[in-house]
Amino acid sequence: MRISYLADRPELAAQLIPGLLEHWSYIFPNQTAADRAAKFRAHLNRDKLPIAWVAHDGDTALGTAALRKFDLEGREDLSPWLGGVFVLPSQRRRGVASALCRVVEGKAYDQGLSRLFLFTHGQEALYKRLGWSTLEATMWHGHSCSIMSKVPDLSRPVIHCRFTTQE
Numbered sequence: 623m624r625i626s627y628l629a630d631r632p633e634l635a636a637q638l639i640p641g642l643l644e645h646w647s648y649i650f651p652n653q654t655a656a657d658r659a660a661k662f663r664a665h666l667n668r669d670k671l672p673i674a675w676v677a678h679d680g681d682t683a684l685g686t687a688a689l690r691k692f693d694l695e696g697r698e699d700l701s702p703w704l705g706g707v708f709v710l711p712s713q714r715r716r717g718v719a720s721a722l723c724r725v726v727e728g729k730a731y732d733q734g735l736s737r738l739f740l741f742t743h744g745q746e747a748l749y750k751r752l753g754w755s756t757l758e759a760t761m762w763h764g765h766s767c768s769i770m771s772k773v774p775d776l777s778r779p780v781i782h783c784r785f786t787t788q789e
Contacts, residue, residue, distance in 0.1 A: 628665055700771075720751075737772070
C-alpha cells in the first residue's frame with residue numbers, strides 16, 4: 623500500500639466515488655457522482671487546504687482522507703479538521719484508515735498546527751486507538767456524532783507516507 627497526494631493520483635478518485643455515494647446515501651440521498659468528483663477536484667492541493675490523500679495498491683484505490691480548514695457546519699470555531707476518511711468496504715480491517723489518518727496528522731503538524739479536529743458517528747473506537755479524545759457530542763443531519771481532537775505527540779516521528787507489503 624502507498625499513500626499519495628490525490629493531486630498526484632487524481633485518476634484514482636473515480637474508483638472511490640461509487641462507494642462514497644453508497645456509504646453516505648442515508649445523509650445525502652441526492653448527491654451525484656459529478657458532485658463527488660467536484661469535491662475531489664477541490665482537494666487537489668499539496669500545501670493549501672483542503673488537501674486529500676489516496677491510499678492505493680498500484681492502480682487500485684483503497685481509501686481516502688483529507689485535511690480541511692472546516693468540516694462541520696456550525697463549528698467554524700474549530701480548525702483544522704481531519705475529514706473524509708473513507709475506505710472501500712473490501713479493503714477495511716487492513717490498517718488503511720489508520721495509515722491515512724497518520725499521514726494527514728503528519729501534514730497538519732508539519733504546517734505548525736497544534737491541534738486537529740474530526741467528527742464521527744460510529745468510529746469513535748478507531749480514533750481513540752489512534753490517540754484522539756472526545757471533545758463533545760453533537761448532532762449532524764439528525765444523527766448523533768462525536769467531535770474529537772488530537773494534540774500531536776511531538777516525541778514520535780511524523781509519518782508522511784506509509785508503505786506496507788501485502789501477504
